[in-house]
Every structure is written in C-alpha cells, then in structure tokens.
Amino acid sequence: MSAYPSADPETLDTVRVEVEDRVATITIDRREKRNSLTEEVKDDLRGALGHVLHETDARAVVLTGAGDKSFVSGANIDDFEGRTPQDQRDVLAVPAIYEDVERFPLPVIAAINGFALGGGCEMALACDVRVACESARLGQPEINLGIIPGGGGTQRLRRLIGEGLTMDLVLTGRLVDAETAREYGMVDHVVPDDELYGKAEELAGMMAEKSPVALRYAKEAVLASSRQFLEEGRRTEVDLCSMCFSTEDQTEGVRAFLEKRDPVFEGR
Numbered sequence: 001m002s003a004y005p006s007a008d009p010e011t012l013d014t015v016r017v018e019v020e021d022r023v024a025t026i027t028i029d030r031r032e033k034r035n036s037l038t039e040e041v042k043d044d045l046r047g048a049l050g051h052v053l054h055e056t057d058a059r060a061v062v063l064t065g066a067g068d069k070s071f072v073s074g075a076n077i078d079d080f081e082g083r084t085p086q087d088q089r090d091v092l093a094v095p096a097i098y099e100d101v102e103r104f105p106l107p108v109i110a111a112i113n114g115f116a117l118g119g120g121c122e123m124a125l126a127c128d129v130r131v132a133c134e135s136a137r138l139g140q141p142e143i144n145l146g147i148i149p150g151g152g153g154t155q156r157l158r159r160l161i162g163e164g165l166t167m168d169l170v171l172t173g174r175l176v177d178a179e180t181a182r183e184y185g186m187v188d189h190v191v192p193d194d195e196l197y198g199k200a201e202e203l204a205g206m207m208a209e210k211s212p213v214a215l216r217y218a219k220e221a222v223l224a225s226s227r228q229f230l231e232e233g234r235r236t237e238v239d240l241c242s243m244c245f246s247t248e249d250q251t252e253g254v255r256a257f258l259e260k261r262d263p264v265f266e267g268r
Helices: 039-055 085-091 097-102 119-126 141-145 153-161 163-172 178-184 193-208 212-244 248-258
Strands: 015-020 023-028 060-065 070-072 108-112 115-117 129-133 137-139 175-177 189-191
Touching: 015 039, 023 039, 023 193, 039 097, 060 070, 060 193, 070 108, 070 119, 085 212, 097 119, 108 119, 108 193, 115 119, 119 137, 119 153, 129 178, 129 193, 137 178, 141 163, 141 248, 153 163, 153 212, 175 178, 178 189, 189 193
Parallel strands: 023 060, 060 108, 070 115, 108 129, 115 137, 129 189
Antiparallel strands: 015 023, 137 175
16 A cells, blocks of 8 residues: 555545646645644545645645645644553654655655644645745644653654754744744744745746656755664654653643643643
C-alpha cells in the first residue's frame, strides 16, 4: 500500500487542491476553526498529497491555510479534555502527518498566511521552505496548557534555530512575529501580505522546472544528515508529551484555556 493513498479532491471536506503549471496548491480549509488540525484534516491532507503525487503532473507543492487569519492554528483544544496518555500516544504515532509532509517526494513550500501555532508551527517546520506574510505569527505555546510539543516542534525547531532559541520558545510559549521568525531562522522569506502567494508560487515554479528525480534526491540528501537524530528525538518527544496527559497540570491547563482564565499549576 502506498504511503500516500490518493483521494478524489471532490470528496475532501477540509482540504482543497489546485494544480497549475506543474505547481499544486493544497489549502487547509477550516477557517471557521482557524484551520485547526483535526484528525479529519490530517486524513484529507494525506489524501490530497496522494492525489497530487499519483494523479497530477505537479512537481512542487504550496501548502497554505484558507483565509487571512491562520495557516494552521494547531490542535483542537476541546479534544484534549479527558485524553489519556495512551490516547495521546496513538494520536502522535510516528510517522505522523508531519513526517508525511517532510518525506513527501516533491518539494513542499509553506505559505504562512497568519497564525502558525503548536501543530501549525510544526506543520510549517516539516515543509522544505517557509514563506511568511508580514502579519504572520509563529510559536509553540503548548507549555501554557501544561504539555509540550508532540509533532516534532522540539526536534525540527532545534535543527533550524539551535538549542538556545528553541529552549526559549518552547519553555516560555511566546509567539514571534514573521520578521523575528526570519531572524531566528524559523522562516526563510518574509513578504507583504498581498505578495505571499506570489512569492510561494514563484519558488515552487522555479523548482518545478528542475528534474523531478534530482529534486527528490536533493531533498533526501539534505534530510539525511539529521534523520537518525530526528527519529530518535521524535520518539522521546512523543513519550514525554504523552506522559503530560497523566498530570493534574495538563487538566488544569486545558480547563483554564477553555474557561478563558490563567492556569494555576501545582506541579502534579
């Protein structure tokens, strides 16, 4: 069975696919929920990737979110209530959707059109190139819920920006604007909001002119340098993130978020 089973885009409720001039644009479309990363979205995204790979002439992909508020806002926090460590482990099982994007045979460019938080930031980090609009904001705010990133944030962020800045962002949960993200190395290009898709499509178009075989091999070669450490780190990250779901602090963090108040963490 293919790692990227194809789905008819007409049957997908949360993802749209367009292909033009050998560039596929995949849009996560749950704008009423800030394009939050539900299990349905993950499944639809896998199906869209499979469709692009097997049934189109695309040689590069632009991944973005619908609307102008969010690229991907992360997980649906409502789903965290009552979740057990094993539940979380099952959700985060590697390879997850982030690995599906990272290992996709075609180049994937993230067009970050707003908030990219938690799982949304991790989705951007899994892409090969990141282009952000000036109004975008990125971060890993999971610590505010009494948990930690579980989709590769601790691992891919460190690979891009180093241990010190990763500790800063993960331990404080603070968000950064697009220009700061570029200075840190989280994103590669920052453009005015109305130039975002033009820039992403320009880069994708340049890649689409190259040899598909060379593109695939080049991507594999770049990723190979850190793959072993990434895979080991991801297993540790999943274990520790899942363990958070056995704590009273996680329960308090989620309740406080849903009740729109500050959490009171007791270290239990």
